Amino acid sequence: MDPKAVLEESTVEVAPETYAVIVADSDVADTFATVRDRRETTHVVSEKRVEEIETREVERGWALLSFDVVLPFDLVGFLAVVASALAENDVSVFALSAYSTDHILVRRTDLDRAVATLSERGCEIRRPEESVD
Numbered sequence: 001m002d003p004k005a006v007l008e009e010s011t012v013e014v015a016p017e018t019y020a021v022i023v024a025d026s027d028v029a030d031t032f033a034t035v036r037d038r039r040e041t042t043h044v045v046s047e048k049r050v051e052e053i054e055t056r057e058v059e060r061g062w063a064l065l066s067f068d069v070v071l072p073f074d075l076v077g078f079l080a081v082v083a084s085a086l087a088e089n090d091v092s093v094f095a096l097s098a099y100s101t102d103h104i105l106v107r108r109t110d111l112d113r114a115v116a117t118l119s120e121r122g123c124e125i126r127r128p129e130e131s132v133d
Contacts, residue, residue: 003077006069007085008122014115015064016128018047018108021094023057032064033096033103044096044105062094062105065114068126070100078102082118089117 019032023040032044045053047060071078079102083093086106091114094105106114119125 001072001075003075003081004121006071006075006078007081007118009069010122011068011124011126012115012118013066013068014111014125014127015066017064018060019044019062019064019105020047020050021059021062021105022050022053022055024053024055026054028053035096061108063108063111063114064103064105065118066103067101071102085117085121086114089113091117 022028022043022045024043025041028034028043028045030045030049032046034044035042040056043053044062044064047062050058050060067082079095079097082102082104083095086093086104091106091110096103096105115125115127
């Protein structure tokens with residue numbers, strides 16, 4: 001299976017809200033994602049919620065792009081294709097994988113460039129009306 005062909009057939013859903021990536025010492029409810037490793041617990045949350053959470057580190061200003069496609073476990077290189085295409089256009093990504101698909105966070109300031117890059121690679125872009133954060 002060719003990851004470039006899968007990307008060309010993908011729909012990318014752009015979440016309307018802005019997110020923050022935080023490190024917190026306690027559990028946080030209602031996160032988009034939580035990743036625990038031996039050093040820290042990282043949460044992705046709506047930026048609107050940051051002030052209500054006790055955090056050690058905060059990175060604000062992220063846009064969430066979700067690939068609305070089921071990715072088989074034996075597909076090799078999908079995120080590499082995505083990250084390479086975006087890197088060619090100076091867009092950094094924070095990648096997250098779920099059981100059946102991938103999500104990326106890009107800086108909100110890079111969102112238009114990221115969307116244009118993915119569109120040029122054949123992705124259909126679904127962009128619900130932006131919320132005002």
